[in-house]
Structures are given as structure tokens and as C-alpha cells.
């Protein structure tokens with residue numbers, strides 16, 4: 001199908017609390033979108049509305065040009081935050097059952113259940129009750145449950161929480177693989193290093209509002225780059241009046257906050273060299289974690 005997921009102007013109140021205010025973004029086919037925000041920011045509420053388990057007060061959700069209805073909903077692979085497996089059902093039976101529920105024929109459903117259980121490293125637990133698996137393995141089954149019916153869109157609420165590093169790698173690889181097939185993938189996470197590593201774009205929300213939206217690279221450079229210079233004397237303010245330099249902290253390593261559009265690194269280097277030898281000259285962008293703190297505290 002390869003159509004974008006479009007979230008358009010969602011509003012949601014719980015009594016006096018405004019949980020979402022004009023929540024708008026899209027996830028393109030083939031894109032991995034990271035949805036981040038503090039506890040209670042509105043991520044799960046947005047995802048529940050996408051799935052139709054919760055109704056918005058205003059706004060709509062589309063796949064391509066079609067507003068999501070019951071039929072389209074079956075084309076979404078969803079991992080709810082509260083998880084949703086039957087503890088007393090065997091892993092294989094459960095996955096097969098879920099695939100059937102989404103419209104697959106019995107043989108195809110059984111084959112898909114086996115394939116995803118193997119792919120996610122829980123094939124050897126196929127005939128065990130879900131309740132007998134460790135929490136991390138239950139989570140692998142939960143991802144298999146979201147994938148088993150070969151969905152056209154993936155919506156995953158904190159899929160990485162509680163996973164060991166190997167499972168994180170397996171999960172990341174699967175998400176990249178599905179995106180490479182042209183599926184829009186959205187997931188929420190508090191693991192910002194992971195989001196920075198695997199997402200094409202991110203949305204940072206706070207108190208129900210989208211506060212920053214863009215590629216990780218864009219967001220990181222938008223707020224400026226840090227340039228670290230070691231060597232030059234620090235008794236004169238040699239960098240203060242150079243174009244594009246917003247702030248300078250002089251020290252053994254002098255740190256300049258620069259606007260990448262306006263600053264000329266060669267001009268800065270030349271100015272530094274006039275004040276002594278330069279042993280180190282390197283730029284770095286703020287991490288997504290630093291950016292997140294800045295955005296949510298604004």
C-alpha cells in the first residue's frame with residue numbers, strides 16, 4: 001500500500017486536562033518516526049487515537065487519503081503500552097490467532113507466526129504459555145504480534161522498554177527492514193540515544209503539543225553547533241565579535257556556540273591562530289537528549 005500515516009489536528013481532553021492540542025504530523029512510507037516526550041506528554045493518547053481505541057474530540061487520522069476506519073485499522077500493526085497478550089495462551093497459537101483475526105488464512109497465519117517467532121528469537125518458546133516467558137521475551141512476542149499479519153503501518157508504544165541490548169538490536173533491525181519495505185513506522189521511546197540512532201525524523205511533544213519536528217540532524221543543528229578550540233590564549237576575547245558566534249566560554253578548551261549558517265569555521269580558526277597555536281578544533285551538535293531538555297523546559 002505504501003501510503004503515509006497522517007495525524008491531523010487532534011484535540012483530546014480528559015475532563016479539565018487538555019491531553020492533546022492540535023497534534024499534527026505525518027509519517028512517510030519508508031520512514032521511521034520517533035515520538036518522544038516526557039511522562040504524560042500525550043504519546044500514548046495519540047497512538048490510541050491512531051488505532052481508534054480512543055476517539056479524539058477533534059481532528060482525524062488518515063492513511064494516504066483515507067480516514068482510518070475499521071477495515072484500515074486491521075492494516076496497522078500495533079504494540080499497545082499496556083501490552084495485550086493472553087498469558088494463558090501458547091506463543092504460537094496466540095500469534096496464529098492474531099494473524100487470523102486480521103484476515104489471514106489459517107495456513108498463511110501459521111506460517112507467518114512461525115516465521116516471526118523465529119525472527120524475533122522466541123521460536124524455541126512457540127509451544128510455551130506466554131506467562132512462562134520472561135518479560136523481555138514476552139515483549140518480543142508482542143512485536144511479533146504487531147507484525148504477524150503483515151501490516152501496512154506500524155505503531156509501537158515504547159517497544160524498546162525493558163529489552164536487553166541484543167533484543168534492542170533485533171527490534172531495531174526489524175523496524176529498519178519494515179521501513180525499507182515502504183511502511184511508515186512510528187514508535188515512542190524514552191531512550192533518546194536509540195531514537196537518535198535509528199529514526200529518520202522525530203517529533204518532540206510536551207503537554208500535548210508538538211514542540212519540535214524534523215530530521216534528527218536538522219533539530220540538532222537548528223539550535224546551533226558547539227565548536228571546541230584548544231590552544232589559543234584566553235586572556236583576550238578573541239572570538240566574541242566574529243560573525244555567527246552566539247556565545248563563548250573561554251577556558252583550557254574554549255567553547256563557542258555558533259550558528260552554522262552564519263559562522264565561517266576558517267575565519268574562526270584564523271582568529272584563533274592569531275592568539276596562539278591550535279591543538280584541537282572540532283564541532284559537535286547537541287545530542288537529542290540535550291535538545292529534548294531544551295525543548296521540554298522552554
Ligand SMILES: Nc1ncnc2c1ncn2[C@@H]1O[C@H](COP(=O)(O)OP(=O)(O)OP(=O)(O)O)[C@@H](O)[C@H]1O
Nearest residue numbers: 014017019037038039040041042043044045046081
Ligand atoms: N483515561 C484517562 N483519564 C484521564 N486522564 C488520562 C487518561 N489517560 C491519560 N490521561 C492523562 O493524559 C495525559 C497524557 O497521557 P499519555 O498516557 O498519553 O502520556 P504519554 O506521553 O504516553 O506518557 P508516558 O511516557 O508516561 O507513557 C497525562 O496527563 C495522563 O495522566
